[in-house]
Amino acid sequence: MDFAFDARTEELRAKLLAFMDEYVYPAEAVAEEQRAALASPWDTPAVVEELKAEARRQGLWNLFLPDSEYGAGLTNLQYAPLAEITGRSPQLAPTALNCAAPDTGNMEVLAQFGDEQQKKQWLEPLLAGEIRSAFAMTEPEVASSDATNITTHIRRENDEYVITGRKWYISGAMNPDCRIFIVMGKTAPDGPDIRRQQSMVLVPRDTPGVTVRRAMQVFGYEDHYHGGHAEVVFDNARVPVTNLIGEEGGGFAIAQARLGPGRIHHCMRLIGMAERAIELMCRRAVSRTAFGKALAQQGVVQNWIADARVAVEQLRLLVLKTAWMMDTVGNRGAHTEIQAIKIATPRTVVDIIDRAIQLHGAGGVSQDFPLAELYAGARTLMLADGPDEVHQRSLARRELKKYL
Known part of the structure; x- marks a missing residue:
């Protein structure tokens, strides 16, 4: 095992450390001042968009994706010291680099399991930082530490899936730029294999029947820069069957x-x-x-x-x-x-x-x-x-x- 940083990692580390000193740390106080003046606490302060533009200009963008077709093509070992640096300012730095959860995981899912239409419609704008997303799995009525417990129902009717269920602590869902949910629910609740009962579907935020009910606090914090953590209700929300990610039972x-x-x-x-x-x-x-x-x-x-x-x-x-x-x-x-x-x-x-x-x-x-x-x-x-x-x-x- 050799953990020495290679030349590319050293180059990116130097650029990122300078970016943090010159732009991110000074922006922390500015972002707080700007957020206090926003019409909605969930709107993005202007300085965050300025950070994103500068990070992209410097090539500090989508560093998390190992697939060079979509991201920087870094290995986990190359990305590790870079992610560590962003952790020093966890509210601003990951977002500035388009490396913030839950978007990172959602982009990985779409890159690995999405079809070409799903990639074009949702992955491309996520990679460009034009929209945000959320991953809806955790539920208040069950012990979600066991993912086979989830109760959200995804029922097929002809060429549509009908989604019914209640989720909470859905990270990023309060952000007005959050346009798409990846929702995990059961398409075969009585199936013999408990790990083949679940599927994932793409549900646009503006789908009728989708209600972002409230922001959930975390130790009193609402995590505004992260897009908050929301309670979301799906009440017979309908999406085309083409919104299925992968296959039924693959969730x-x-x-x-x-x-x-x-x-x-x-x-x-x-x-x-x-x-x-x-x-x-x-x-x-x-x-x-x-x-x-x-x-x-x-x-x-x-x-x-x-x-x-x-x-x-x-x-x-x-x-x-x-x-x-x-x-x-x-x-x-x-x-x-x-x-x-x-x-x-x-x-x-x-x-x-x-x-x-x-x-x-x-x-x-x-x-x-x-x-x-x-x-x-x-x-x-x-x-x-x-x-x-x-x-x-x-x-x-x-x-x-x-x-x-």
């Missing part, structure tokens, strides 16, 4: 294919979030005095900083190994490593951000520092794309199988 397999890259992308960005927390922790420690000496001289603070650095270095190596394995043996071959990073990274980064908040005192939980929002995002990722316990269960069963 579960498509979801698994989508979630593999999504999980490692989250972990890559989480490391960037941890790095920013460490930076803020160190700046605070050298600038504040308590009980007659700088916080940086307090033993407990030194322990926090040292432990955080050790933890981040460990996580980064595990994520890079996972990226390398996904590139060399595929997502299935890297199953154990993907689960390992999904378990280890959010919980460790939550702890690092928590220490940084503690070091900032009241400021740490305020809007004057990004730490509280970083904490909310990192803590949520202990649930998103499968809660820790599901991954632990699967990983343990895989280990125990060797001895049975």
Whole structure:
């Protein structure tokens, strides 16, 4: 295993680091000021569109897609350090580079499983950053950690699918530029194979019977730049059967294919979030005095900083190994490593951000520092794309199988 950055990665890293310093970090405060003056909190601040235009001009666009026909053609190992950098400003940087979830996963699904018409109608404008999208799987009435539980019904009537169900925490759905939902539901609810009951269909947002009912909060945040997280109701919403992605009964397999890259992308960005927390922790420690000496001289603070650095270095190596394995043996071959990073990274980064908040005192939980929002995002990722316990269960069963 060789994790050294190749020439292309080094070039993109240098460009991206400069882009962050020159454009993204200064835009954080500007975006907040502009958002406060918008007619709707879900409208996009002008500075975000300016960031997107500049990123595209510099060639920092669609870096996440390994398919060179649609994206930058980077391997997971090449993309990992770039995604980490964007994680330092998770509200703005991924969106600026057109590398923000859930659009990334939806573009991957369309690129891999969509037909030519679906790619032309939805993938192309997504790749161009002209529209946004949402992925509708999670439901309030069932334990969605087991995707076979979903109850949304997709019934075929002649040349149409009729969709009925209720979803929530559908990321991106509050954004007015969100034009398309990928909806997972059951086309064969009584089928003998519980993993062949589900299908995915494309449902335009303006379809009659689709209602974006409300924004869901995450620890009190509405995640405006991300497009929010919505409760969405499908009440006999009708779409043509040509809106089916792949084949009937293929929804579960498509979801698994989508979630593999999504999980490692989250972990890559989480490391960037941890790095920013460490930076803020160190700046605070050298600038504040308590009980007659700088916080940086307090033993407990030194322990926090040292432990955080050790933890981040460990996580980064595990994520890079996972990226390398996904590139060399595929997502299935890297199953154990993907689960390992999904378990280890959010919980460790939550702890690092928590220490940084503690070091900032009241400021740490305020809007004057990004730490509280970083904490909310990192803590949520202990649930998103499968809660820790599901991954632990699967990983343990895989280990125990060797001895049975």
